[in-house]
Amino acid sequence: MEYILGGLGIGLGISILILFNGKILGVSGVIRGFLQNPVAENGWRFSLIIGLVLSPMLYQFFFDLNPFEILSSPLLLIFAGFLVGLGASLSNGCTSGHSVCGVSRLSPRSILATLIMMGFAFVTFNVLKFIL
Amino acid sequence: MKMTLNITAFLSGAIFGFGLLVSGFYNPNNVLSFFDIFGDWKLGLMITFILSIIISAIAFQVIKNRSLSFANNPVQLPDTKQLDLKLFAGAALFGTGWGIAGICPGPALVLVGSLKIEVVYFFIGLIPGLFLIPIFFRK
Numbered sequence: 001m002e003y004i005l006g007g008l009g010i011g012l013g014i015s016i017l018i019l020f021n022g023k024i025l026g027v028s029g030v031i032r033g034f035l036q037n038p039v040a041e042n043g044w045r046f047s048l049i050i051g052l053v054l055s056p057m058l059y060q061f062f063f064d065l066n067p068f069e070i071l072s073s074p075l076l077l078i079f080a081g082f083l084v085g086l087g088a089s090l091s092n093g094c095t096s097g098h099s100v101c102g103v104s105r106l107s108p109r110s111i112l113a114t115l116i117m118m119g120f121a122f123v124t125f126n127v128l129k130f131i132l
Numbered sequence: 133m134k135m136t137l138n139i140t141a142f143l144s145g146a147i148f149g150f151g152l153l154v155s156g157f158y159n160p161n162n163v164l165s166f167f168d169i170f171g172d173w174k175l176g177l178m179i180t181f182i183l184s185i186i187i188s189a190i191a192f193q194v195i196k197n198r199s200l201s202f203a204n205n206p207v208q209l210p211d212t213k214q215l216d217l218k219l220f221a222g223a224a225l226f227g228t229g230w231g232i233a234g235i236c237p238g239p240a241l242v243l244v245g246s247l248k249i250e251v252v253y254f255f256i257g258l259i260p261g262l263f264l265i266p267i268f269f270r271k
Contacts, residue, residue: 006152006155006180007155007187009154011184011188013150014144014184020140021205022205023208024209027236043141047138051143053241057245058150059154065153068161074250077233080232080257082260083225084258087228088222088261090219094226104188113219113223125167125168125231
């Protein structure tokens with residue numbers, strides 16, 4: 001059930017942004033755009049980021065969140081973040097932009113990017129699991 | 133007008149965030165178990181992923197032939213078509229980073245609001261990563 005609600009939420013969030021703002025919801029692009037564009041053009045990006053950041057607080061008015069720990073070491077998190085940022089800027093998209101928006105528009109670029117992203121993630125995870 | 137667009141963008145982010153929270157997609161441990169095909173494989177996020185694609189597809193179908201959105205803002209859809217080395221290399225690097233920590237940019241912002249302090253380290257890597265390329269290769 002929670003997986004279905006999750007899909008509805010992600011899909012609805014993307015739908016609102018394209019139907020009203022006319023923009024693709026790609027989080028890496030929004031963060032990048034927010035940091036490099038003048039303040040006057042950044043209203044919607046700022047609002048979107050605030051919506052995402054506040055979502056756990058709003059969520060917890062109504063529901064509980066299961067506690068968990070982030071297990072990766074600080075160094076590994078910095079390295080992973082760097083690869084994710086570099087990769088998203090090179091390929092012009094991340095999970096939201098390519099794998100959900102792009103795939104739903106049947107963009108060949110995004111379908112290919114998604115297969116490569118997931119393939120490398122599967123391999124990396126399992127290689128690290130084997131070594132560590 | 134501008135205000136409407138800020139409100140819809142906020143709602144979009146908050147509802148997208150709700151989806152990440154309720155499905156557990158924001159929790160890197162769940163994402164990593166989604167990659168753990170030979171171990172404790174949790175396939176549930178696949179349902180979330182597929183359903184979000186179906187719903188988005190309907191919205192993109194509705195907007196496809198419009199030049200203005202329902203709030204009269206120009207509709208901007210990417211029209212890049214090339215399948216080039218940048219796309220392959222970028223997706224491969226992205227997947228590698230995602231496979232290491234189980235965090236991508238959307239969930240990273242939700243983790244900030246969940247007060248998971250460790251996510252700061254992810255951003256210390258992410259932001260220089262996002263801006264490295266234009267410094268070396270001017271478009």
